[in-house]
Amino acid sequence: MPGHPPKLHLHVPGPTGRPGQATDFSYLRVSAAGEVPRPAVDIVPSHTGTMAWKLIRVLDDSGRAVGPWAPQVEVEALRRGLRAMLRTRAFDARMLIAQRQKKISFYMQCLGEEAIAVAHAQALQSGDMCFPSYRQQGLLLSRDDIDLVELMCQLLSNERDPIRGRQLPVMYSYKRAGFFSISGNLATQFVQAVGWAMASAIQGDTKIASGWIGDGSTAEADFHNALTFAHVYRAPVILNVVNNQWAISTFQALAGGEGTTFAARGVGAGIASLRVDGNDFLAVLAASRWAAERARRNLGPTLIEWVTYRAGAHSTSDDPSRYRPADEWQHFPLGDPVMRLKQHLTGLGAWSQDEHERTLKALDAEMSAALKAAQQFGSVQDGHIPPLATMFEDVYKDMPPHLREQMRQAAAHEGGS
Amino acid sequence: MATMTMIQALRSAMDVMLGRDAQVVVFGEDVGYFGGVFRCTEGLQAKYGQQRVFDSPIAEGGIVGTAIGMAAYGLRPVVEVQFADYFYPASDQIVSEAARLRYRSAGDFTAPIVIRMPCGGGIYGGQTHSQSPEALFTHVCGLRTVMPSNPYDAKGLLIAAIECDDPVIFLEPKRIYNGPFDGHHDRPVVPWSTHPKSEVPEGHYTVALESASIVRPGDDLTVLTYGTMVYVAEAAARETGIDAEVIDLRSLWPLDLPTLVESVKKTGRCVVLHEATRTSGFGAELTALIQEHCFFHLEAPIERVTGYDTPYPHALEWAYFPGPARVSQAYRKVMWP
Numbered sequence: 001m002p003g004h005p006p007k008l009h010l011h012v013p014g015p016t017g018r019p020g021q022a023t024d025f026s027y028l029r030v031s032a033a034g035e036v037p038r039p040a041v042d043i044v045p046s047h048t049g050t051m052a053w054k055l056i057r058v059l060d061d062s063g064r065a066v067g068p069w070a071p072q073v074e075v076e077a078l079r080r081g082l083r084a085m086l087r088t089r090a091f092d093a094r095m096l097i098a099q100r101q102k103k104i105s106f107y108m109q110c111l112g113e114e115a116i117a118v119a120h121a122q123a124l125q126s127g128d129m130c131f132p133s134y135r136q137q138g139l140l141l142s143r144d145d146i147d148l149v150e151l152m153c154q155l156l157s158n159e160r161d162p163i164r165g166r167q168l169p170v171m172y173s174y175k176r177a178g179f180f181s182i183s184g185n186l187a188t189q190f191v192q193a194v195g196w197a198m199a200s201a202i203q204g205d206t207k208i209a210s211g212w213i214g215d216g217s218t219a220e221a222d223f224h225n226a227l228t229f230a231h232v233y234r235a236p237v238i239l240n241v242v243n244n245q246w247a248i249s250t251f252q253a254l255a256g257g258e259g260t261t262f263a264a265r266g267v268g269a270g271i272a273s274l275r276v277d278g279n280d281f282l283a284v285l286a287a288s289r290w291a292a293e294r295a296r297r298n299l300g301p302t303l304i305e306w307v308t309y310r311a312g313a314h315s316t317s318d319d320p321s322r323y324r325p326a327d328e329w330q331h332f333p334l335g336d337p338v339m340r341l342k343q344h345l346t347g348l349g350a351w352s353q354d355e356h357e358r359t360l361k362a363l364d365a366e367m368s369a370a371l372k373a374a375q376q377f378g379s380v381q382d383g384h385i386p387p388l389a390t391m392f393e394d395v396y397k398d399m400p401p402h403l404r405e406q407m408r409q410a411a412a413h414e415g416g417s
Numbered sequence: 418m419a420t421m422t423m424i425q426a427l428r429s430a431m432d433v434m435l436g437r438d439a440q441v442v443v444f445g446e447d448v449g450y451f452g453g454v455f456r457c458t459e460g461l462q463a464k465y466g467q468q469r470v471f472d473s474p475i476a477e478g479g480i481v482g483t484a485i486g487m488a489a490y491g492l493r494p495v496v497e498v499q500f501a502d503y504f505y506p507a508s509d510q511i512v513s514e515a516a517r518l519r520y521r522s523a524g525d526f527t528a529p530i531v532i533r534m535p536c537g538g539g540i541y542g543g544q545t546h547s548q549s550p551e552a553l554f555t556h557v558c559g560l561r562t563v564m565p566s567n568p569y570d571a572k573g574l575l576i577a578a579i580e581c582d583d584p585v586i587f588l589e590p591k592r593i594y595n596g597p598f599d600g601h602h603d604r605p606v607v608p609w610s611t612h613p614k615s616e617v618p619e620g621h622y623t624v625a626l627e628s629a630s631i632v633r634p635g636d637d638l639t640v641l642t643y644g645t646m647v648y649v650a651e652a653a654a655r656e657t658g659i660d661a662e663v664i665d666l667r668s669l670w671p672l673d674l675p676t677l678v679e680s681v682k683k684t685g686r687c688v689v690l691h692e693a694t695r696t697s698g699f700g701a702e703l704t705a706l707i708q709e710h711c712f713f714h715l716e717a718p719i720e721r722v723t724g725y726d727t728p729y730p731h732a733l734e735w736a737y738f739p740g741p742a743r744v745s746q747a748y749r750k751v752m753w754p
Contacts, residue, residue: 129489129490131486162523162525163521163522163523163525164523166520166521166523167521171521173521173522173523173525173526174525175522175525175526180489180526181518181521181522181525181526183513183514183521185509185513185514188482188509188510188513188514191478191479191482191483191486191510192482192483192485192486192489192514193486194482194483194486195482195483195484195485195486195487195488195489195490196486196487196489196490197486198483198486198487199442199486199487199490199491199492200490202442202468202469202487202492203490203492209486221476221478221506222478222479222482222509222510224476225474225476225478225479225482226479226482228474228476228479229473229474229476229479229482229483232474394519394520394523394524395519395520395558395559396519396559396561396583396671397519397527397581397582397583400627400671401671401674402671402674
């Protein structure tokens with residue numbers, strides 16, 4: 001055989017742009033609005049390849065709703081959606097400031113991703129259960145039965161924190177709002193959502209589950225377990241993969257997104273799968289409704305990859321300027337979900353710049369008033385925290401003797417000695 | 418009253434609970450149609466249907482993860498991990514999720530699941546079918562770890578575990594599934610039908626969690642043990658003539674400390690016995706507890722008899738297994754230090 005075989009080398013994927021460079025977003029493969037067909041909900045899952053490789057979009061560049069995925073939706077629902085996105089953004093902005101003022105220890109915003117949780121919530125029904133990761137606060141902030149003050153008490157870890165100061169800020173738990181306790185560990189909740197959905201099916205119930213995971217943690221075994229179990233038992237679950245391009249500094253290619261899509265993983269597992277513009281409120285609503293209908297009609301799971309961009313830092317402990325171009329969001333081809341729905345509603349004559357500014361002002365006042373009220377119950381900083389006993393309670397349903405003894409010992413040392 | 422093996426008693430416990438509580442479901446690898454590789458779930462799918470008793474993919478993380486989701490919905494899943502040696506892929510779901518769900522959500526969600534796992538050696542299973550990982554669970558706050566040693570306790574403890582609102586790790590010593598075993602591997606197998614603890618009621622009853630059992634009263638020394646080793650401890654007492662008080666912990670953690678302490682205060686001597694590896698084994702915790710609570714009553718240093726700090730060997734199984742000779746030696750050492 002002539003010559004030598006080439007030396008092997010290891011391929012380590014990375015982003016097209018690093019600080020000081022311009023990102024080439026052509027890797028995203030963006031379809032035109034209206035281009036992707038909308039199949040019947042009883043499509044054979046293995047036939048969803050087109051929907052998993054292309055990008056389902058409804059809003060075109062001029063803000064018009066076009067194509068087969070354009071949903072039938074009341075204008076008032078869209079106005080509610082825009083207000084909920086603005087509310088989520090206002091909440092995040094106020095809490096970021098509170099963190100910088102050291103009122104709260106930690107925060108995670110969802111800037112740029114608001115449409116996904118807010119529009120998805122509109123497709124679910126009372127009694128359904130979401131298993132969120134830490135960037136779906138829009139599920140809670142789009143509801144009017146979740147008290148902002150109580151949310152902020154969780155962030156302040158104060159005496160009124162409903163989860164008694166036991167978790168980092170943002171790790172909410174709201175069973176009554178269909179919002180499963182956020183773990184803080186990645187991916188674990190994805191397979192639990194499948195189990196919850198299986199339970200609903202076992203019991204002959206009508207409720208469905210919706211599991212959430214980021215692009216980065218699809219590399220975890222729990223993701224693959226979730227897909228296997230969801231497919232095997234045809235679980236009534238929506239499997240949401242929020243592909244916001246970045247997991248802290250880990251670009252989505254390093255989670256396995258290079259040259260493929262996360263939605264394609266679902267097709268390979270036998271699951272009907274869609275790849276959707278996550279910054280397009282109408283596309284999110286339409287795809288979520290399609291998946292929910294499949295689940296409710298016993299047609300099984302749907303995996304949806306939501307393509308979006310994490311416009312902010314991963315958390316308040318993160319500085320993205322160290323690993324990606326500072327202006328990347330401005331060049332992201334799918335834009336800002338708030339501005340896109342605003343453009344659409346303005347085009348319908350159902351929103352105006354004046355209303356927009358009034359809404360922002362009212363939300364800002366709502367946030368300030370709520371934070372002021374929440375701070376009256378103290379914070380982790382001023383020591384108005386849950387009592388010592390709460391450290392030992394709820395480890396077991398009934399406190400065993402060894403914890404009673406340890407609680408007694410801790411109480412003897414309280415105040416420092 | 419019926420005579421049952423451990424396998425029949427465990428099956429009866431699941432049968433009773435599937436019949437009593439529509440929220441109970443049973444699943445795991447080979448558990449449904451086939452009835453489990455050890456036959457513990459045989460006939461349950463035929464009786465209760467495959468919505469309640471079913472086979473699962475070979476993915477322990479998926480089995481436990483879906484069980485937690487089901488429990489959050491309101492079911493009471495009883496899942497089987499085919500061998501305790503296989504639980505490791507489910508570690509995150511057990512440690513970070515099931516064990517802490519009540520705590521982290523302040524009771525908003527709970528995970529009342531039972532994870533059954535055959536454990537221990539003595540069956541020539543080699544290093545992937547013989548492990549006793551109980552200390553990996555007793556170290557995790559929020560879990561209950563239980564290990565029965567006979568058919569009566571197996572059924573009563575499993576029913577108590579299914580009815581418990583905390584997640585329970587239910588370890589089943591597979592060497593004694595079909596009969597008690599005292600470590601004399603060269604002697605004929607003894608069936609359960611010859612043992613009084615094989616008398617098992619057909620219906621519902623419980624053996625309380627956090628309750629130890631004094632299986633052999635004695636005055637000379639106290640043996641703290643559980644699972645298969647209960648029978649080795651009894652054999653060593655017979656063979657040495659030392660009047661050992663053998664305590665079967667049954668619930669490893671949380672445990673029945675007063676029964677242990679009372680016994681050691683009475684005898685003044687203590688041997689801790691388990692099959693698992695020695696270092697950081699559960700015996701270390703037992704030893705520490707006894708010295709904390711009984712130090713001024715002790716007449717001799719506490720002795721530990723355990724598996725060696727090696728993987729469980731295949732060919733050298735009986736050199737590894739803490740049999741009656743090693744246990745007898747420990748008895749003599751604490752009697753005449």
